[in-house]
Amino acid sequence: MVRRNMEKFTNVMQWGKLLLPLSSIRFYPPPFVLRNPVLEGVTSAINDGCEVAVLVFNIKNMNELSEELSQSVFLHFKKQIKKFFRIAVELEIEKQNVITLHDFYGDSLTLYIKVDDARLCLSEIDSLMKKITSLVERSLHKHYPSIQPIFVTGYMFVEKKYYSLNDSIERAHRQAIAMAEKRVKSEFNEMVFSVKRIISKKDIILLAQPIIKIATKEICALEMLTRGPKGTLLESPLPLFSVARQTGMLYELEMIVIEKVLGQIKATRCRQDIFVNCTPLTLGNIRFTRDLKNLMQQYKGISAKQITFEVTETDSIEGLKNFIYNLKMLRLMGFRIAMDDTGAGYSSLSTIGEIMPDIIKIDRSVIQNIDKNSLKESMLKGIMLIAREAGSLVVAEGIENEEEASVLMRHNVDLAQGYFYARPSALVNSMAT
Structure with missing residues (x-):
């Protein structure tokens, strides 16, 4: 009877929390169906312009401890863990920055905190997790000197841009658990x-490098080159796109580049042809043509005929189901296709037959010191022959001196770009005209 009354009292207390303000259910809120305190807190933080960090604390050897200890000791041990984590969190984090600390998912504890974007530093998050873990370990050792739990931690940030904030919260939680289980530097x-921050803020810089008609030295097109935020590790395009690719964010980054290119064309009223680099992974994405149509709708007045998509040759197109189909759709829309880095990367010459590009860009590895290397000159002749058969224009990349330029002129190469002609610079009205 007493036990039944206690259970009834506990249930009433749990349901009673539905009526409490969010600040009163920060710590270990019950998994409500009618109310989601995590979603409420995260939504409020994001509306305030803050970032939300998801911190996971897990005990790696929890299963072993459950087998070593009696059931009563083990249950008390778990209860004490929750108590000590709450104390540590309250000591280390300002109250207004704690969204929730909960134990909804198995043995791990998850802490959601609000972080001021202007002061964000990931090393501080790392340090905070170590301090909290250290405080808990010391408290546990004091009460259970013979028990040695092994803590692992991980963290991730909630993506604001994700189509469903609730899904974004769950996704960030899964990623944080994955980091805890297999710690990443x-x-x-x-x-x-x-x-993620670059994508959400569209924080990239675009530079334009002229493409020159060799016979007349006229500017006939511009290639748009991407840089990350100035002064950061990701300013250079190689680490920027490499990290984006490894973390599954390449498509989002490349779509931001295209959007920014269209914005600059409109802002400068540019009338030159514009070249934009795109990987086969992005061009073969099932969403690409639809998303591109939406962007063109946003920037009405820009003709698809003005844009050439350069297919970078750092990827193999094999196994990309929608790649060739998407290229056909792009051509029907009026876009042109160039094949970048020909002479380097995967089976360039055989790829030409599949893509049938409007323009073939010869990689700088072929052009560099071509005036001193007869084998490279023979390679140039071969690519020129294939280009003529395919009906493609040829652009030579990476021209750095007059000697290299003279070889290209001798072989009637159509177009060229490189520091010998012009360095990349911001797209401005004077360049556009």
Whole structure:
């Protein structure tokens, strides 16, 4: 009877929490169906312009401890863990920055905190987790000197841009657990978040490099080149796109690049042809043509005929189901296709037959010192022959001196770009005209 009354009292207390303000259910809120305190708190933080970090604390050897200890000791041990974590969190984090600390998912504890974007530093998050864990370990050792729990931690940030904030919260939680179970170096973790931040803020810089008609030295097109935020590790395009690719954010980054290119064309009233690099992974994405149509609708007045998509040759197109179909759709829409880096990467010459590009860009590895290397000159002749058969224009990349330029002129190469002609610079009205 007493036990039944206690259970009834506990249930009433749990349901009674539905009526409490969010600040009163920060710590270990019950998993409500009618109310989601995590979603409420995260939504409020994001509306305030803050980032939300998901911190996971897990005991790696929990199963072994459950087998070593009696049931009563083990249950008391778990209860004490929750108590000590709450104390540690209250000591280390300002109250207004704690969204929730809960134990909804198995043996791990998950802490959601609000972080001021202006002061965000991932190394501080790392340090905070270590301090909390250390405080808990010391408290546990004092009460259970013979028990040695092994803590593992991980963290991730909630993506604001995700189509469903609730899904974004769950996704960030899964990623944080994955990091806890297989710890990633904080330096790499910081770059992961940096890419997410670049995408969410569209924080990239575009430079334009002229493409020159060799016979007349006229500017006939511009290639748009991407840089990350100035002064950061991801300023250079190689680490920027490399991290984006490894973390599954390449498509989002490349779509931001296309959007920014269209914005600059409109802002400068550019009338030159514009070249934009795109990987086969993005061009073969099932969403690509639909998303591109939506972007073109946003920037009405820009003709698809003005845009050439350069297919970078750092990827193999094999196994990309929608790649060739999407290229056909792009051509029907009026876009042109160029094949970048010909002469380097995967089976360039055989790929030409599949893509049938409007423009073939010869990689700088072929052009460099071509005036001193007869084998490279023979390679140039071969690519020129294939281009003529395919009906493609040829652009030579990476021209750095007059001697290299003279070889290209001798072989009637159509177009060229490189520091010998012009360095990349911001797209401005004077360049556009």
